[in-house]
Amino acid sequence: MASVRPLVLELIRHTSCGLPEDVLDALARARDREEPGSRAYSTFERMIQNVEAAREASAPICQDTGTLIFYVDYGPDYSPHQLERDIVGAVRDATKKAYLRPNAVDAITGSNSGDNVGVGSPYIHFHPRRTKGLRIRLMMKGGGCENVGAQYSLPDSSLGAGRDLDGVRRCIIDAVQKAQGYGCAPGTIGVGIGGDRVTSYMESKEQLFRRLDDRNPDPTLAALEEELTESLQKLGIGPMGFGGKTTVLGVKIGARHRVPASFFVSVSYMCWAYRRGELEIKGDKVYLSGRRMIPAEPRRRTAAGATAARTARKAAATPRKKTAKASGAAKKAKAAGAKTAKKAAAKSTKTTSAAKTAKKAAARSAKETAAAKTSAKRSAARARLKPAPIPSRRASAHKLPVL
Amino acid sequence: MPKKIELPITESAIRELRIGDEVEISGQMVTGRDAAHKHLVKTFDETFHRLAKDRFLYHCGPVVQRGADGEWRFVAAGPTTSIREEPYEAEVIERYGIRGVIGKGGMGKRTLDALQKFGCVYLHAIGGLAVVLAQCVVKVHGVHMLEELGVPEAMWSIEVKDFPAVVTMDAHGGSLHETIFASSREAALRLMEQGVSAPPRSAASK
Numbered sequence: 001m002a003s004v005r006p007l008v009l010e011l012i013r014h015t016s017c018g019l020p021e022d023v024l025d026a027l028a029r030a031r032d033r034e035e036p037g038s039r040a041y042s043t044f045e046r047m048i049q050n051v052e053a054a055r056e057a058s059a060p061i062c063q064d065t066g067t068l069i070f071y072v073d074y075g076p077d078y079s080p081h082q083l084e085r086d087i088v089g090a091v092r093d094a095t096k097k098a099y100l101r102p103n104a105v106d107a108i109t110g111s112n113s114g115d116n117v118g119v120g121s122p123y124i125h126f127h128p129r130r131t132k133g134l135r136i137r138l139m140m141k142g143g144g145c146e147n148v149g150a151q152y153s154l155p156d157s158s159l160g161a162g163r164d165l166d167g168v169r170r171c172i173i174d175a176v177q178k179a180q181g182y183g184c185a186p187g188t189i190g191v192g193i194g195g196d197r198v199t200s201y202m203e204s205k206e207q208l209f210r211r212l213d214d215r216n217p218d219p220t221l222a223a224l225e226e227e228l229t230e231s232l233q234k235l236g237i238g239p240m241g242f243g244g245k246t247t248v249l250g251v252k253i254g255a256r257h258r259v260p261a262s263f264f265v266s267v268s269y270m271c272w273a274y275r276r277g278e279l280e281i282k283g284d285k286v287y288l289s290g291r292r293m294i295p296a297e298p299r300r301r302t303a304a305g306a307t308a309a310r311t312a313r314k315a316a317a318t319p320r321k322k323t324a325k326a327s328g329a330a331k332k333a334k335a336a337g338a339k340t341a342k343k344a345a346a347k348s349t350k351t352t353s354a355a356k357t358a359k360k361a362a363a364r365s366a367k368e369t370a371a372a373k374t375s376a377k378r379s380a381a382r383a384r385l386k387p388a389p390i391p392s393r394r395a396s397a398h399k400l401p402v403l
Numbered sequence: 404m405p406k407k408i409e410l411p412i413t414e415s416a417i418r419e420l421r422i423g424d425e426v427e428i429s430g431q432m433v434t435g436r437d438a439a440h441k442h443l444v445k446t447f448d449e450t451f452h453r454l455a456k457d458r459f460l461y462h463c464g465p466v467v468q469r470g471a472d473g474e475w476r477f478v479a480a481g482p483t484t485s486i487r488e489e490p491y492e493a494e495v496i497e498r499y500g501i502r503g504v505i506g507k508g509g510m511g512k513r514t515l516d517a518l519q520k521f522g523c524v525y526l527h528a529i530g531g532l533a534v535v536l537a538q539c540v541v542k543v544h545g546v547h548m549l550e551e552l553g554v555p556e557a558m559w560s561i562e563v564k565d566f567p568a569v570v571t572m573d574a575h576g577g578s579l580h581e582t583i584f585a586s587s588r589e590a591a592l593r594l595m596e597q598g599v600s601a602p603p604r605s606a607a608s609k
Binding site for chain 2: 043049050053057060063065098102110111112142143160170177180182224234235236241247
């Protein structure tokens with residue numbers, strides 16, 4: 001199995017430096033519900049601008065690049081040990097490239113590991129599967145919204161919440177109201193019902209891997225999700241808690257079996273900077289959040305001039321060296337014997353003619369890039385400083401992020 | 404239209420601001436978050452005092468990059484949750500003569516009282532607006548205690564231009580957060596009483 005480290009690095013960049021389309025659409029709809037010129041409207045407008053700017057610069061949309069939560073489904077053709085090494089390596093790479101902020105802090109000493117790697121960080125769930133291939137899902141959950149999550153143990157008399165769906169609903173309303181704007185509203189609410197303390201929260205997080213526009217397969221939960229997504233807007237908390245018509249982008253609920261004695265309701269709040277991504281490998285095809293990745297021809301679109309110039313320079317330089325070597329070899333060969341000399345000479349002629357063609361090609365491409373040369377130089381310099389941008393969704397829906 | 408604010412700023416100018424005002428800030432200010440606050444109340448930090456007096460303190464742990472020329476650059480710099488600094492902020496405002504605190508989520512009663520007493524405001528930046536806000540940071544003047552605190556926690560002295568924020572706590576005891584908390588609590592209780600409108604599981608599955 002080949003290393004997936006560069007692919008995971010790309011997954012991290014893609015996830016950190018943009019938002020999923022369904023989330024961006026929801027933010028645009030939220031903006032359009034507000035009065036133009038209002039505080040809420042300009043807040044949503046700035047959020048959307050920020051995502052565009054982040055994509056162009058390949059910079060994290062939020063400086064809190066959060067807890068890195070990986071869910072890995074791997075087929076028999078992958079080894080979890082190597083996957084772990086690759087993921088951890090990619091996390092180190094991503095931190096070096098500033099797609100991630102150093103976010104792993106020693107809980108006792110308070111020192112920052114500097115590379116996002118520490119005890120339990122990054123957090124990776126492995127799930128073996130029978131079919132070949134690999135799927136890695138990544139969620140980056142900021143600390144601000146993680147802090148407003150809440151777990152309830154029913155019955156809860158302060159809320160009048162019993163051990164039924166009505167009780168569950170009361171808990172969700174209470175959690176969202178108490179979260180105010182602290183978790184960077186409007187949030188998406190993941191809810192886990194049942195399980196134990198751990199798996200209940202886990203369920204609530206796993207719900208956040210769902211798309212905003214999907215439908216819960218359980219009709220009861222689907223109805224509750226829809227009703228709450230509408231009702232919770234009446235809280236009027238609005239973007240960042242400034243007041244407004246949108247308080248949540250969605251509510252996603254899952255249920256697990258519980259022991260008779262326990263009834264937990266866990267609420268995970270995901271900020272508007274809802275970063276989730278998915279890398280899938282099927283055979284030799286690689287998909288990033290549902291779109292085919294083309295690993296060949298890297299950076300052609302972004303620094304086309306630079307690449308062309310580089311190729312031209314290489315083509316011009318390499319054969320010359322080869323020719324020199326070849327003629328040197330020919331001299332040696334002459335002393336050794338005529339037969340080999342002939343061969344070497346033939347080789348040398350071949351390479352010389354190849355050099356000629358290459359030179360011609362180089363001249364041609366140099367001409368082609370002449371106009372773009374200065375900009376190529378500049379973009380080459382820029383490319384060294386910062387990586388290729390993720391194309392804007394609006395500007396180029398079909399352009400794919402490349403390695 | 405947002406009001407323009409130039410730093411440093413006087414107490415009387417700060418007292419003219421009211422909750423709900425949208426502002427755009429230009430000038431030199433300083434960042435500081437959890438570890439910095441803890442440090443600032445433990446000792447009197449001369450360097451910080453020089454950087455912060457009559458200026459704003461920004462609750463932010465940035466992502467930074469150092470160029471080949473040795474210049475620091477802010478890559479992502481949105482606000483962090485302010486309430487964590489509640490135990491320290493009133494004292495920091497008093498000791499260091501800060502005129503504004505920028506963060507997110509608002510702060511508590513003690514800070515609100517300090518704002519009123521010492522002539523300071525709380526400004527809410529948009530959380531998660533890391534790139535747009537990093538672009539407002541036009542220059543990094545320097546960094547204080549980078550070795551001891553690490554990148555996010557260090558105190559960065561920065562030059563900003565047209566940095567957008569909303570005044571959510573003013574120097575007159577007003578807090579937009581309290582207003583919205585109260586109205587949303589009422590709405591939440593009304594919603595709870597409405598009960599579940601979804602059909603019970605058994606009926607739905609039929």
